[in-house]
Amino acid sequence: MTSTKDLSAHKGVWVFIEQFEGKLTQSTLSLEILGEARKLADKLETELTAVLLGENLADTAAELIQYGADKVLVGDAPVLANYRTELYTDIICKEAEERKPDILLVGASATGRDLAPRISFRLHTGCTADCTELGIDDDKKILVSTRPAFGGNVMATILCPDHRPQMSTVREGVMDVPVKDASRTGEIIALDITAKEEDARVKILEVKKHEAASVNIQEAIRVVSAGMGACTGECFDSLKQLAKELGAELGGTRPVFESGRIPHEVQIGQTGKTVRPELYLAVGISGTVQHTTGMSNSRTVVAINKDPNAEIFKFAHYGIVGDAKAVVPELIDQLKAAKG
Amino acid sequence: MKIIVCIKQVPDVTEVKWDENGSLIRTGLPSIINPNDQNAIEAALVLKEEQGAEVTVISMGPPQVEEALREALAMGCDNAVLLTDRKFGGADCWATAYTLGLAVKKLGGCDLIFCGVEAMDGNTAQVGPEIADFLDLPLLSYAEDIKVGEGTVTIHQNLGDVTRVIEGPLPALVTCEKELNEPRIPRMDLVFSCFDKEIMVMGIDDLEGERANFGLKGSPTRLRKVFSPKRAKAQVEFLDGTPKESSQKLVEKLQEINAI
Ligand SMILES: Cc1cc2nc3c(=O)[nH]c(=O)nc-3n(C[C@H](O)[C@H](O)[C@H](O)COP(=O)(O)OP(=O)(O)OC[C@H]3O[C@@H](n4cnc5c(N)ncnc54)[C@H](O)[C@@H]3O)c2cc1C
Ligand SMILES: Cc1cc2nc3c(=O)[nH]c(=O)nc-3n(C[C@H](O)[C@H](O)[C@H](O)COP(=O)(O)OP(=O)(O)OC[C@H]3O[C@@H](n4cnc5c(N)ncnc54)[C@H](O)[C@@H]3O)c2cc1C
DSSP states (O other): OOOTTTTGGOEEEEEEEOOTTTTESSSSSHHHHHHHHHHHHHHHTTTTEEEESSSSHHHHHHHHTTTTOOOOEEEOOOGSSSHHHHHHHHHHHHHHHHHHEEEEEEEEEEHHHHHHHHHHHHHHOOOEEEEEHHHHHHHOEEEEEEEEEGGTEEEEEEOOSSSEEEEEETTTTOOOOOOOOTTOOOOEEEEEOOOOOGOOOSSSEEHHHHHHOSSGGOOOOEEEEGGGOOOOOOOHHHHHHHHHHHEEEEEHHHHHTTTTSSOGGGBBBBSOOOOSEEEEEESSSSOOOHHTTTTOSEEEEEEEEEEOGGGGGGGGEEEEESSSHHHHHHHHHHHHHOOO | OOOEEOOOOOGGGGGGOOTTOOEEEEOOOEEHHHEEHHHHHHHHOOOOHHHHHHHEEEEEGGGGGGHHHHHHHHHHOOOOEEEOOOGGTTTOHHHHHHHHHHHHHHTTTOOOEEEEEETTOOOOOOOOHHHHHHHTEEEEEEEEEEEEOOOOOEEEEOOOOOEEEEEEESSSEEOGGGGGGOOOOOOOHHHTTTTOOOOOOEEESOOOOOOSSSSTTOOOEEEEEEEEEOOSSOOOOEEEEEEEHHHHHHHHHHHTTTTO
């Protein structure tokens, strides 16, 4: 297929919204994208549409308007209660073919990364995966998506010039959650859902919700982050104490997660969470790009490392060259002293 | 049972080196079978051992991808197919899935297609779901456990916040996670006997597709630029002295900027 399609017929920005049991998911990813999509739609002087599939969605649909959507396409039916690739793909593709959006954004969550490629193949369009930045090309009025690849070692800027909708999946924690505005109005459009349970080839036999993570490190104002250099002897325990003293959440690098000291929910980096706290204190972290992509937007970064040439210092505002085993307990004392 | 495993040869990005300008040095990186695809091969071989199956690996790429295919044969796969053609070059996920999907059709289909969840270089995780859509197959993604019954496949699916047990009819496409298994290493005796085993090679003329849908030409996405992520962002101020002195300085600095 080539560029013979009439692209100008495609208008508007769509965002696929993830729900769980009819409510917005605990993760704010869908809202983050909605906020960013609002900016794109304003730049293109077009409408922003949220696409919401599930069961018992009335309240959530109304909420999406308050978060910035002009329209909400709602597919509300028991058969859609739990996410299923094919049912969701069928509905979204059918609507997209009729209503012709210019841009379709999906979260780069497990669900979104399952759904978006299947939609993009069927609509014969491109999908840029795991974007950390979205913009509009001023001349061509097309979507410009930037994403990490090669394990975060390179960034790529990708366009989809000749196919519509332009699709991207978007990483969690890189965009801001929009402010709710109760005075906003919009249109809620109920979709006619004809799919039946028998139509679903894939059956869900069991759903196990993981223990809700007790911390949401992405919302933390301060993060103390442990690297392998902070894991010897009692160092890790004193790091926990330091976090407590600072009112910070404790996170860490992938090897620290792999060693079982921290849960995956607080691993920071390319295959973990992206954080943007006011204060990021990296202790015994070497600073490879897979880690720093997850923390380089922190307001203030402090690094403690015994190697003065550690890469992490290139991302730090303040550095202490020293043994974490000696520095961390001192730091706890000094913080206590400062509090008086 | 016929199982097709899609494998990609990737540079070992854990071995990445940088030049003095901070650019990625791509030459000289060792090539490996994408880690998730090793899990996919292992899953297929386990099924072969337990229930009997013919396992075919296919890979699209330049001619040197043959090494990866030979390694898969040495792990115990039965057949290997190399999809190579200059016109396949520059394919994005859409064009890659199109080419692989056509090859599956050409091979007469199968009961199961196994892909990795994600390739370690492109990192998109899109090719598996896209092949499933092309071939109109049920997609069972993020498998951490796979059971094949009478005409069905059941997996444990890791969906992030939830784990689900889902079941679909065969034929189906499954994407494999690293938690699935521990891939075996190639057997020495097979390494030698696989050396001259025939690998089926297919090019654009062997596939019944539209020529405009292959390779760069058939790719809806366009790479505008590739660059190294910002490396040096902050100008670090080192706080010297004994642990006590430097800690004291740090606390003062953080108080100054209201970070604590
Ligand atoms: C595809 C892929 C994805 C990845 N995703 C992630 C990810 O999401 N997050 C992530 O973090 N990593 C990720 N990694 C791993 C990453 O490449 C690094 O291996 C990892 O970040 C290094 O962790 P580290 O800094 O804790 O350990 P190391 O690299 O071992 O560094 C330890 C550091 O501590 C210092 N040190 C040692 N002893 C002391 C001491 N007593 N006092 C003070 N300093 C000390 C050392 O000088 C060194 O700098 C990924 C890798 C790959 C290939
Ligand atoms: C920097 C960079 C960024 C890119 N970004 C995008 C993007 O956002 N969107 C896009 O559409 N394309 C993108 N591409 C192109 C994309 O990487 C290639 O199309 C690639 O062939 C497939 O993508 P992947 O490596 O992400 O594979 P994934 O989709 O992550 O691979 C999943 C599985 O599919 C199978 N598979 C993948 N490729 C092959 C193969 N060649 N042969 C056999 N099996 C295979 C394997 O089982 C693999 O485990 C990018 C390329 C580069 C260099």
